[in-house]
Amino acid sequence: MTTVPAPRRSRRRVPSAPYLFILPYLLIFATFWAWPIVSSFLMSFRDSRLGATAPFGFANWSRLVGDEFFLTALRNTLLILVLQVPIMLTLATALAVALNSRLLKLRGLFRFAFFAPLVVGTVAYSAVFRLLFNSDFGMVNRGLTGLGLGPVDWLNQPGPAMAVIILAMTWRWTGYNAIILLAGLQGISEEVYEAAAIDGATPWQQFWKITLPLLRPTLLFCVVLSIIGTLQLFTEPALITNSGPGNATMTLGTYLYQQGFRSFNFGYASAIAYTVAALAAIFSAIQLRLFGRES
């Protein structure tokens, strides 16, 4: 309860102190993050297999346009993006609202159920999903047969294989987004709802007229994060489906890995990496333009 106005910024006694505090982080940041961003860009214009003296050119970039494997990977990644992100975020929003509801009993138990997947590593859950969706012996097909539905050859057909990847990602990441959305929901004043209820707004109207608009900045954050994450999808297609059947679930991530660390074609892999970065930037910009005006 001091009446003396506090100084807005603490005064520096030793001018070097802030720089010394930042230096260790900055060294790592510059070496392992900032420089690689530049280096990767330069590399995408070189044929890395010719060595460091290779001339600059657009060979890697023009190869992308005609590479049917790349186009397949791009198409698959965008398909997963367009299907999985809306499914997951709709579910996450519904869950966040439900978990925030005063009508809900045993809230802790429900939170545990939906948030528990986020401590499971991608390799661990990929293994579990690969086992559960095994066409011959998997629990999922046993369940379907039990319900009188025929078994599905999940991992050996393009559509079902894609569905398994989408289901797996939704299982793993919905709770994570629900936590962020829940934090957003708790930032909305209770009074707004009470006032609306007194005015006769139904819960449904309250959701559309209050919750959703006020939650928009948080949702936007989730969308951008999910897009960047999905564009880098690697472990699930690598371990659940081996990018197959054929190349039906090959993603930009698995193709980049194949080009960079199986064929050691660093220049071409860098061009793929920068395609991912460009897509992430474009999608984020569109999101911000369409939905982020007031945030």
Added chain:
Amino acid sequence: MTVRRADSAAPAQVTAAQPGGMRAQRRAAAFWLHLALIPLALLFLAPLWLMLVFSTHPETAIFSPNPPLWFGGAFVENFRGLQADTNFLRTLANSVVIATLYTLLSMLLTSMGGYAFSKYAFPGRNLLFGLILATLTIPTFVTIIPQFILVARDLGLSNTYWAVVLPTLANTIGIFYMRQAFQTVPNDLLNAARIDGANEWRIFWQIALPIVRPALAALAILLFLASWNDYLWPLIVLTQKDSYTMPVALGTLVGLTRVSWGGIMVGTAIATIPFLILFLALQRLFVAGIAGGAVKD
């Protein structure tokens, strides 16, 4: 609406004041809410449950016409198989060392940096922070190849702990998170310590850092978890079996068909159970950490 906000009652009183029809409506809404959530919750828990159950059964039972839903007695046998296939204990030790090293170093670096950005005004601060923030939306894929060249070729660190730890220390979200945390530390307190003659490092280490301990704990959990579960980068820089982390070792098994699924489920269970228990105990910290800023996964 704004006029009425002033006299709107506390939530409990609103409920009490509601007419009977409204109360019945709320009860119906609660019923449907639970009816929808209970099956969904079970569906979300099912893969975890089956992972635990399957880790205690031989492969023949997992693939039998009536797969088990309750624990069996083959855990030790499965573990032996896993150990023989992957030198699992070695990869477990590697994972523990790497995740611990990463967590401690990353906490130190990001809290030092976050402190400087939050508590000092200095030339170049906004530029540097802007630069760090600007790279936040750049996918990690972009850096992965130059990082590999740097670590594997130029520094010759392949198959070492440092190969895994060093590049991941450039954690941009961590520094943003710690900067936010230090904003809550009052400047008066730091200035008082200055007047008492404490040097800048001591002020950071003994005054500011203890105050942000809750944020630091939340960050530590998420950093450890991220490193523990990381797959792609260790897969790239670790090429010898004995240097593998647990996810890399498990990943090599999943693609094969010969290896027992019971063993793989033991591995995934051991990788997961400590965090499930930790999550049950420290749910608040997990949630606070994730809500406070997502850590690079």
